Amino acid sequence: AGSPSLFTPLQLRGVTLRNRVAMSPMCQYSSEDGFANDWHLAHHAARAVGGVGLLIAEATGVVPEGRITPNCLGIWKDQHVPALRRMTDFVTANGAVPGIQLAHAGVKGSRHRPLHPQRNRYVPLEEGGWLPVGPTAKRYGSDGPVPHELTVPEIHEVTNAFAAAAERSIAAGFRVVELHFAHGYLGHSFLSPLMNEREDDYGGSFEGRVRFLIETVRAVRAVLPEDAPLFVRLSCTDWVEGGWSLDDSVEASRRMKEEGVDLVDCSTGGATRDASIPVGPDYQVPFAERIRKDAGIATGAVGLITEPAQAEAIVAEGRADLVLLGRQLLREPHWSLRAWGELGATTPAPIAPEYAWAL
Ligand code: FNR
Secondary structure, three states: OOOOHHHOOEEEOOEEEOOOEEEOOOOOOOOEOOEOOHHHHHHHHHHHHOOOOEEEEEEEEOOHHHOOOOOOOEOOOHHHHHHHHHHHHHHHHOOOEEEEEEEOOHHHOOEOOOOOOOOOOEOOHHHOOOOOEEOOOOOOOOOOOOOEEOOHHHHHHHHHHHHHHHHHHHHOOOOEEEEEEOOOOHHHHHHOOOOOOOOOOOOOOHHHHOHHHHHHHHHHHHHOOOOOOEEEEEEOOOOOOOOOOHHHHHHHHHHHHHOOOOEEEEEOOOOOOOOOOOOOOOOOHHHHHHHHHHHOOEEEEEOOOOOHHHHHHHHHOOOOOEEEEOHHHHHOOOHHHHHHHHOOOOOOOOOOHHHHOOO
């Protein structure tokens, strides 16, 4: 029997992942002024030593008002780079590839973190909050101010901020950059007719709604080294009639491929609270499968992937090129090592030499 597909290396441009297991980006809500600290180092270090192929750092604000909470990670100034560099150096030294998700929270910004007694509520200006911005001056939740509708020059500034953040990411040692265009945050809110009610060049038709995506991809690709893969996380459907759809995602993915995007990370939802979502194991895998086949681009599958045999089947059946695990890697940082054993992989064990000799 050959080695399992999950432990076949994946090459994207100049980067080779030792296996198909990635840590999905997960906000830690533990930063001050956007800086990474010992918590971020420990969070990443544990999963690198635990054998994942790729670690994608949490949604990281490209501008201060692009954070979800005042405690989100940021990369809007050069001073953020050294602490991130410490993290990526450790990850790289332990055989994993460090990646980062660049993000702008849009109308969902300026919220209290989940650990706060007022979780998800608006953080007023005097408590360190800000006025959220979006394609349209429309609230997402029921509290907080009406967001500011971005002007066209302001949209261009955000695109430039994504590019500047991508340059800093490379300086910080990240080798994969992912753009966050999912979950109702700024990128997705331009795509979705549920959130974008503009009537200018950045709204209306499909053409208008994908403009911010394509321009941002182009600006980021232009500053990334040729050998650095670019990922985009999409919400592949809004799960409601009249929302952003899987067909839209396929067409957007075709265009992204032409612009030099290497992988579409296939999530769903987040544009509205009124969607009914059939959550269960593999529930988002069909989106990764369809985009992979119809747009001819590598995809990542995410969402309730928890078992080694389950992950193996997704890759072996050609439904996705990469599996991303979120919560299971919080429970079990060494999941990859367990999967390696359970699947009978013949590639080298994804384990640090400090532990390997003892086991
Ligand atoms: C998330 N998720 C998420 N997604 C994203 O694109 N950027 C982010 O920063 C975060 N942050 C985040 C924090 C925490 C604590 C959780 C649990 C989730 C979503 C996450 O990446 C993933 O898509 C979902 O959790 C589904 O995968 P699992 O957890 O079922 O494997």
